[in-house]
Structures are given as structure tokens and as C-alpha cells.
Amino acid sequence: MTAMAASDEAAIARTAALFEAPAPTLEAIARDLTRQMARGLVGEPSSLKMLRTFTRQPSGHERGRVVVVDWGGTKARAGLIELGGAGSVQILAEEALTFSEADKRAAPEPVLDLIAGAVGRVVRAEGVDAAPLGFVYSYPARLERIDRAVALASTKGWRLKGLEGQDVAALFGAALRRAGLERVGLAAVANDTVAALMLQSYRARGRDPGARPADVGLILGTGTNQAADLGPAGIRNLESGNFDGVAAVETRYDAALDRELDEPRPGAQRFEKMISGHYLGEVLRRVLADLGPRTTGFRWSASAALSTPYALDSEDLSRIAADRTAALDEVERLLGALGVASTREERTGVRVLAAAIARRAARLVGAALVGTLRFLDAELAERRTIAVDGSLWGGYPGFEALVRETMGELAGGERASRIETVYVKDSTSAGAAVIAAVAAARGSE
Ligand code: BGC
Secondary structure, three states, X not given: OOXXXXXXXXXXXXXXXXXXXXXXXXXXXXXXXXXXXHHXXXXXXXXXXXXXXXXXXXXXXXXXXXXXXXXXXXXXXXXXXXXXXXXXXXXXXXXXXEOOHHHHOOOHHHHHHHHHHHHHHHHHHOOOOOEEEEEEEOOOEEEEEOOEEEEOOOOOOOOOOOOOOOEHHHHHHHHHHHOOOOOEEEEEEEOXXXXXXXXXXXXXXXXXXXXXXXXXXEEEOOOEEEEEEOHHHOEEEOOHHHOOOOHHHOOHHHHHHHHHOOOOOOOOOHHHHHHOHHHHHHHHHHHHHXXXXXXXOOHHHHOHHHHOOOOOOHHHHHHHHHOOOOOOHHHHHHHHHOOOOOOHHHHHHHHHHHHHHHHHHHHHHHXXXXXXXXXXXXXXXXXXXEEEEOHHHHHOOOHHHHHHHHHHHHHOHHHHHOEEEEEOOOHHHHHHHHHHHHHHHHHOO
């Protein structure tokens, strides 16, 4: 095995350095996000939609059986949840569905029929005849009521024909009826960020009525987004994946990725394209493809397997980061599975680059959270709770520590210590049940 040429090492280091996001740059990004929140809220031009959610914080004592649907990424889930009051949640049954690329380009009805079919199997197996349903639709949607959500342009690679402008709750209600589920009534539609926030509040308040509800719900999975409780303006879905104030950290790889994807369209979801699970592996793949012709290593990056968009995903980044072996055995296995034989030096290079991409993502998340929290409380004087869920947060080693470190750099250690991050694993279905239960309680007020 030959050592890597010094010029190659320099090329790797230079490329990794493109992904640096120093504190002053992040501070400007955080301030921009706070400003754009203010603009979005009053309907001025902003990349943040600040969408209404028509829900409010739970008491923690909500009870009952709720049918839930979680549709938001590579998978959908139908389930039956029992809320026991006192913050307790039990999943009684759950079924997951996986979608094909063709599904993502189909008309909405067949996709919703698949989901309604799963709901039918769950409720029949559990002997449930009638129940309220909480529907988590984790794409941009403008709610007009708790049970009416007009679809905006989709994200995460979905583009269902003719969906934009339609009420997804009504479409899904029709699918439930086609599945013979007339007595399963859609009680609430919500975003996954709102589900995370509401679940954390329900648990905390159920255990201790004096507990603070969550202030922010953050998802870091296939996509990314935040919801925040803005007090008098209610709980809002920021759709922060669309935040566009990222020019200062943009690399040529980000620019090309943005330009070359047709869904979401160029210019949309700029923040998400640098941060979330759907894109991080693809950024790394593009970096490796670029280094191939410029170095003596990485020749394999031109191989068919690696020339395919999305050949690498964010789980691969997590595996690379978790590989602590001297020869990077796991990285070798991962590349081997793509038909690539690599040298140890090349694997070290891959690891350095993957870490740089993930680190930038985490630092941008930290900046965005500081931006949101400053909107709630400019001085960050109060304690705040951020409920977080998603595969990247849960799966990438050290992601949370990087986010927290960044919040400390921007807000100062003392203020950052008042910000609590709580990992609410698998929050979507349980959170949907809480939202539906809150809606049902309000309906009977
Ligand atoms: C969607 C959001 C969602 C987020 C996380 C984004 O692509 O636009 O609505 O909350 O992904 O799932």
C-alpha cells in the first residue's frame, strides 16, 4: 500500500475546509433566521412560512385511544395509540409501509389508499370500530383549521401529481371511506415537528403539572424542520428546511446539488439540502466524485456505483463516523459493498470529508436553534426545552454534542446551559395521538 501523495492530503484538507462554518458566520445566520421569522409571521417576504397549526399545548391529562398516521419520508406508519393520562403513551399496534420511487410521482389517491389500507388492518386487528384519527403529514401544508391542510410544494423527493393546492386531510378522509373506515374520523392534521413538541409537553406536564411545556420541536431525519410555541401567535410550523440564509456557507457542491435536483426545485429547501438525511450522503458522493480526477486516490469515485445519485446516504455517514478501527474496517465494508477496493489512506480521506459535512450540518442546526430561541426571548434569559427527533439526531455519533457546542459559541455558556435538548425518539405517532386528543377535548369544550 502506497502512502497518499502529500498533494492529495492537501486537496482533502482544502476540500474539508470548505465545509467550515465559523462562529461569526453562524451568528449572522442565526440573526437572519430571527429576522425572517418576524417577517414570515406578518406575511412579509420570507423564506420561513411560519404556518399556523391550530393546536395548543396539552395539559398532560389527555386520555383515550387514537388511530394515528405518520406520513413523511421514506416510510409511512399507521398505528393505534393509547393515551393513559399522566403523560403515559402506549403503542398498541403499528404497521409500516415503504414507498417506491414510482409512488412518489403517482397521483395522491393510490398512495393514500395504501396508507388507508394499513389503517384498516391495524384497527380491524385491534377490534376498533370507531376512533378519532391524528394524521401527521410531514410536508409543507397551510392549515386552515385543525382538520384542513392545503398542500404546498412537497419536499424530500416527493412530487405527487396535482397534490399542490388540495386539502390533504379531505383527500385522506376520502381514502378512509374508500377503505370502509367511515367510523374512523380525521380529528387533526399536523406536522411532525409539532408532534415532537406536543409529545414532550404531554409527557412533562403529565408527570408534573408545573413542568414547562416544550418550546421547540425539531426534526432531523430525512428532512429537517422546526416548530415553535410563539405564545400569543400560537404554535407555528416554521418550515425551516426552506430557510435560505445559507449563502455564506455554500460550497460549489451545494450549489450544484441545488441546481441539479428537480424535486424540490432549485432554490427551495436550501437549509435542508445542507443538513438533512436525504442529502448529506449525496453531498459526500459529489465531493468524492470531484476529488477523483484531481488526486491520485479516489479513482473509484467514477465507478458506476458511485456515479449514481444518492448512492451514499446519511446512515453511511453515521457508520463512517462510528468506525473507530485503525484500518477503518467499516468504511472498507461500506465501499466494498459498492464494489470499490480502497486504500487505508483513501478511507481516512473519506472519513475526514464525511465528518466535515456532518459537522457543518450540526453547526447550522445549532445556529438555527439559537435564532429561533432568540425570537422567543431575545436575551435567552429563560429556560427553554427543545424536543428533537429524527434518524440523524438519533443515529449520527456526536451530533447532539456538536449542536450544543455551537449553541454555546453563539449564546455563551451560561445561556446555552438553560437550553435543554430532549431526544423524543419515535415521537411522530405518539405526538399525533396527543394532537388529536387535544383537538377532541377542544371540540367538546
Ligand atoms: C418538510 C417538513 C418536515 C420535515 C421533517 C421537510 O422536508 O418540509 O414539513 O417537518 O421535512 O420531516
